[in-house]
Amino acid sequence: MAAPAPLLAMHAVSKRYGPTVALDDVSLAARPGRVLALIGENGAGKSTLMKVLAGAVRPDAGRMTLAGASYAPAGPTAARAAGVAMIYQELNLAPDLSVEDNLMLGRERSRFGFLSRSEQRRRCRAALDKLGHGALDVRTPVGRLPVGTRQVVEIARAVLDEARVVVFDEPTSSLPRREAEALFAVLRTLTEGGAAVIYISHFLEEVRTVCDDYAVLRDGRAVGSGELKDVTEPDLVALMVGRTVDDLFPRVPHTPGEPLLTVNNLTGADRTPEGASLTVRRGEILGVSGLIGAGRTELLRAIYGLDAVRSGRITVSRSGAEVAPGAGPRGRIRSGVGFVSEDRAGEGLMLNRTLAENATLGRLGPLSKCGLLNPAAPNRATAALMQRLGVKARGPGQTAGELSGGNQQKIAVARVLHQDSDVWLLDEPTRGIDVGAKSDLYRLMGEAAAAGKAVLFVSSYLPELLAVCDRVAVMRRGELVAVRPAAEWTAESAMAAAVGADSACADTVGADSGAGETEPSPSEPKAR
Amino acid sequence: GPDGDVRGNDAAETVTIAVIPKGTTHEFWKSVHAGSLQAAEELSTPERRIEIQWKGSQEESDTAGQIRVVQNFLTRGVDGIVLAPNDSGGLVDAVADAASEGVPVVIFDSGLDPAAADAGAETVSFVATDNFIGGRKAAARLAEAMAAAEGDAKPGVVLLRYKAGSESTEQREEGFLAELRENHPDVEILSADQYAGTTPEESLANATQVLQRFESEFKIRPGGIFAVCEPNADGVHRALKELGLTEEVSFVAFDPNETLVAGLKDGSVDGIVVQDPVGMGDKAVRALIAHLDGEGVEPRIDTGVLIATPENLKDPAVAALLAPPRAE
Amino acid sequence: MTTASLRSVLAAAGPALALVGIVAGFAFFDWQQDGESTFLTLRNLRVAIGDALPVAVAALGMTVIIAAGGIDLSAGTMLALCAVVLAAALKAGCSAGTAALLAVACGAACGALNGVLIASLGVVPFVVTLGTLGAFEGAAKIVADETTVRPGRDAIPDWLGRLTSIQGDSLVLGLPPGAWVLLVLALAVAAVLRLTVFGRHLYAVGSNEKTARLCGVSVGWTKVAVYALGGLLTGAAGVMQFAQLNAGNPTSGLGMELKIIAAVVIGGGSLAGGRGGAFGTLTGVAIVSAIESGGFQLGWSNPVQQIALGAIIVAAVAADRARARSGG
């Protein structure tokens, strides 16, 4: 089958942000009825390119054609009117407005300025039906919906638009498996209708299942494109990072020693986690897998003292003593526990402050005397950490928000290093960061283990858990159900444990699993 | 009730009188309060107890707040109201409401719009200082003090106004200017369009700036200043002290406070126009009771005004007015 | 309509419960004190309404602004400016209708100015309106020639002069005419917020500005329209204030902005935007009025009343937020 002529073409698009060249002479073509994978490292310019397409960013140079005609949107509205829809990386919903109002926002049906509710409702229902969410009450304020459902609302917007070009910017990074599959089905519906879909993702396996064509960006340049069936994954990775990466999962040799972190029967205030017990030893990386909503984040937060705890015991053997469950993060840091949050922008970092402030905030004691800071010390300490972690930045005085995602994550990890933590609690540390940065992080974990630290590594990406960890635990509905050496797990057995042996969902897990997880039931297991 | 004061225990009848000052935070009103309590005590009999309910608006210049106070008293059902209106026009409707509900009103301190009666705002009497005369006395005293200080140089004066729309202070300002024009044509009026503001803090800042500007800009130092009310005078007095001008500049204030009286003693103040707040409160309540008893009441009761100077400080009449009793 | 209005009723339920509790409490203690309740009388209701009208109308405008994620610190001085414009127009011989229209237009223009500055400069509303707060007061003083503008009784027709009056012959269906104007305005604001495209855009901007922009809502114009609408209602509040005082006082607005904001916030508006409605705000106004009036009837002194009001503001909002958190 010959590839059809491009529906959308971008020619020689460039965009600078001050000194940063985000896009440099990028050309791209998307064909009707096909899904184009747009891949590249963090900061390669993928989102920027798509924002140009969606009219949210004005390019410095370049032109675009849509169905043969010249296309130069004045803004998001014009782009949408021309049939280009975009689903952004960060959810773009007004939490106080209902599902209906969010879907119809900017294209309300009205008569003399008054809303035509019944017509609006009909259109919303139709769009949600297409996505298999016909049962959703369109009057619910979006802020009350679980995250997965919110993403559905966002996608329904594009369906409602009957867009000819639909862009998805990392849509599955916060989607449970079942919804991801529903999304893939929608993609098929869209392409069957003749739309061109552009799909950005850091999950290469997922890309292979869903997409037909690929285009790779590196440092703001287009470095390769073609049909996916013609390339192998190592080829793609090499294109993305500009070199061959022989080892995506570098292993630093380490041997587990005596127990360092012991959690006994830990139950959270809202019963998640429930009766969780685990032990992490010196020089060990313990992975935690599970479905989204299984309570892994809550488990880490409870161990770290960020969430209230109903009962249970936590011991860290460095201090030798039991850590009071109510002591809070301050007490945890003192007993040698460090935490990297899954929500980098919202919780992990102060985006408007310097790298030095971010990296050292958790432990200012050694940098100060009687509460008085040694002014040069934080910068000195941070510079050393940055060098050690290979952070790409101007210096410790740069503002954290100016860094790419992977480099931001390294700063979050630098904080744990600076705190000299013995126990590392890492919650989805590789989410949304590129392969290069991921492999850096894996090496770091290995080095930490080799240095006698205990690492508790939560991830939704099973391949990395199986490759990096010594043992992997599976969590289900707030309970830790199984802990086994990594070698004894397969993708299938891990999924079966996560879902529960009685579940019929176990057999839906395909061989390509790893992009996400399955979900035991369509409704969220646990509402906020 | 608000600051209810019990006079007599098992009286057969209680007459409740609401006394509403312009504000509650200046000493002047505390003395009015004392006067009204004194009248109530003296007029109470075993058969009839007179109770004073004292309440003002939260802030001094809040006309709407004062209307609220009047209306709330009417709701409570008082037998009469003694009122110092914050705004001569703004309180007309409220007074008319009182009249239509048969509650007599005595106005004191500051007048009501002359056209008020047409709007149904009947009042029993207006008990107040003749502020115009007060202004005249201030002007005469200031001219005298300046003559003593300066000798030959042609003296100029500055009038620092209080706030637009306040009837009593406007009367003082007009009286002051009239006296100067009529009887002291040699005294130049350097400035009569500056407002010093309603709080001592504002007055201090504004007076400092005015003095500063005259001195630097026009190369003249005013020979005299008149500040038309107590908070205003407080700030001006402080400004003069700050700038070290108490010797050169003669200063007349209106209404005393402890600082100003001390100034009179140390020579930094050349005169204070003193009213009789206790008499005002006393006479206003008496007028209201007389009206309730069916007696005729003068429509205008003047409570008198004196000028206190360093010379007549010891004069008992003056001394009494310089340190009037206050309600605690 | 039904579900939307039901939702708005439910949203207002928290503050409404607080209102019922507060009114019941005052009624009980008032009754205990005197053996009868002067608090729970029709007259007292009328007084409270007539008194609260300017704040209530302005609070409707502030509701719109706060729902859109903004704030308007200039509302108080803007209100005074509009009242002064009305008074000056009447004095200059305009018909009352024209003058009132001018006042409302002046409010809309001031609001639009705020909106344009906020939308074009990228400065937060707090700072922009902090700047225009002073500017509007300055403008009002210039229009008023730094004094209170009194158009005179003859220039004020009955419909205007009696808008807030509680005298028997002014009442319409037992309430001051302004109360019905307020009700109509509240219904109109509720309709705009709930039933129009503009209302959706407004809540969207307040809830998540970025989303609104990406969905093609012209955020800038929405903001300008929001502040203009808020200003228009503030202009209407200026008409109410003029009706209360029969005069325009350029300094009568300062401090009012905080009362207005307090009413909206007590009524369930969130300063984070995206929340609040017309009837919630009216409930907030009623709560403040109930405390003021009830405190008076119980004989609370001014300071006690201030402290109680402050405590209630904090408590009401804390309770509302706690309720919202617990998912009620």
Added chain:
Amino acid sequence: MTTASLRSVLAAAGPALALVGIVAGFAFFDWQQDGESTFLTLRNLRVAIGDALPVAVAALGMTVIIAAGGIDLSAGTMLALCAVVLAAALKAGCSAGTAALLAVACGAACGALNGVLIASLGVVPFVVTLGTLGAFEGAAKIVADETTVRPGRDAIPDWLGRLTSIQGDSLVLGLPPGAWVLLVLALAVAAVLRLTVFGRHLYAVGSNEKTARLCGVSVGWTKVAVYALGGLLTGAAGVMQFAQLNAGNPTSGLGMELKIIAAVVIGGGSLAGGRGGAFGTLTGVAIVSAIESGGFQLGWSNPVQQIALGAIIVAAVAADRARARSGG
């Protein structure tokens, strides 16, 4: 020290440039008007400093609060409360040192109350301090017995009475003694913000509360400490205000909060938190003072001055934000 102080100097550079421009402009026009500049005199500088001291000291406190992502609408009435406490303590026979300490402690306690309410109730600072604004004024009235408290000259030692004085014998190194107190306080605040662990925690809470919590900062305590420190400085500002008039006036604080906030915001503080420093704020205070004093010297009327000040607030912040956006 070097990099941190360099950064703080750079952060203050924008407002400082504006200040230089404004001063130069006024000096030029003033010189053009009279042939010499009275604006640019040492004496005028002293006057402006003496006048601005209370706002300047309070603005230091507000800087700390705003940098931590908060706001304190109650600063004005809190300041008045502290001044009244000082006056009342002196009147009751306390030594001046004890009384001043009491005033400062009162400020710290009020601030801590704000902080505790904010940290424990989950209500935004705007609303909490809107509530305590009224409560503090009520408390001040109670302490002052609803009048101005005058301790009398004898109770006030020179060091206190002359803190803001510009008289020759009060000056220290050519400036009012309070100016040096201000400088010391500003250095202390700058040091706390830049050089202490607490300062880091404070900026962290202002930038991202969740991150602060995650890093082991006890957010609640930091907030309480921040508001207490802000209150302490507000208490010191109360001492300055007392020194200006040698009296404590319970109602003089209302409205001052907006001046204080304006100074911080003009000086580069951001209401979104995480920005602002002591010397930026002093620059903001100086800009406001320059406009007030310069406008006066040029003979601007009061309203014109208000409008100019409003315009400058908006312009200064807009320019600062534009500079920040363009990465300058």
